[in-house]
Amino acid sequence: AQSVTQLGSHVSVSEGALVLLRCNYSSSVPPYLFWYVQYPNQGLQLLLKYTSAATLVKGINGFEAEFKKSETSFHLTKPSAHMSDAAEYFCAVSIFGNEQLTFGTGTRLTIIP
C-alpha cells in the first residue's frame, strides 16, 4: 500500500522568505504525487502533480516540487512567500490502477508579516 508522510504539522515563514514543505512517500510501484492546498472553509485545490513526466513540476501560484526517487521525496517549494499563501497543504499519492488519493496529515503554513 502507498502512503505519504508530511514532516511538520505547522510551518511558519516570514513574508518574502523561502517556503519549503516536506513530503516523503512510500510506494512499491512508481507513484503519482500531488500537492493540494486548502484555504479556510474551502475545498481542496490542486497545486501541482507528478505523473512520471518531468521530475521538476511547476504549479500554480509560483509553487513547484521536485520528485526525487532516491530520496522518496516530493517537497513543495516557493521562492518568496506571500501572505495569501497561508493555508493548509496536503501531499497525496496514488498509483496506476488504484484510483484513490492517499493524503498526508497536512501542514499548516503561517506567513509572518
Next chain:
Amino acid sequence: DSGVTQTPKHLITATGQRVTLRCSPRSGDLSVYWYQQSLDQGLQFLIQYYNGEERAKGNILERFSAQQFPDLHSELNLSSLELGDSALYFCASSASGRVSTEAFFGQGTRLTVV
C-alpha cells in the same frame, strides 16, 4: 469556484439518525469521489463512482452507502450516526476515472452529530 456543488453546507443531527449528502459534479465529469476529513483520521478516501458504477472503495463503513445517478449527481447516505461520524465530507469530480486527471473538490458538507 471549482464547479462541484455540495449540499447542504452544514448539517447538525442526532446520534442514530440518517442523513443524505448530495454532490453535483462539474459539467461533463463522469467520476465522483467521496472523502471524509476529520481531526483524528485526516483526509480519507471513501468511495468512487464512474458513470454510475462503483469504481473503487476505500475506508467506508458499512453504515455508509453511496450512489451515482444517471444525471451523474451522487449521494452519500450515512445511517445510524455516531458522534465519531462528525466530520467534513468532500465530494470531488474528474473527467475520467483516472486519478492522474485533476480532481476538483467541492467546499464540503460539515456534519455535526450531537
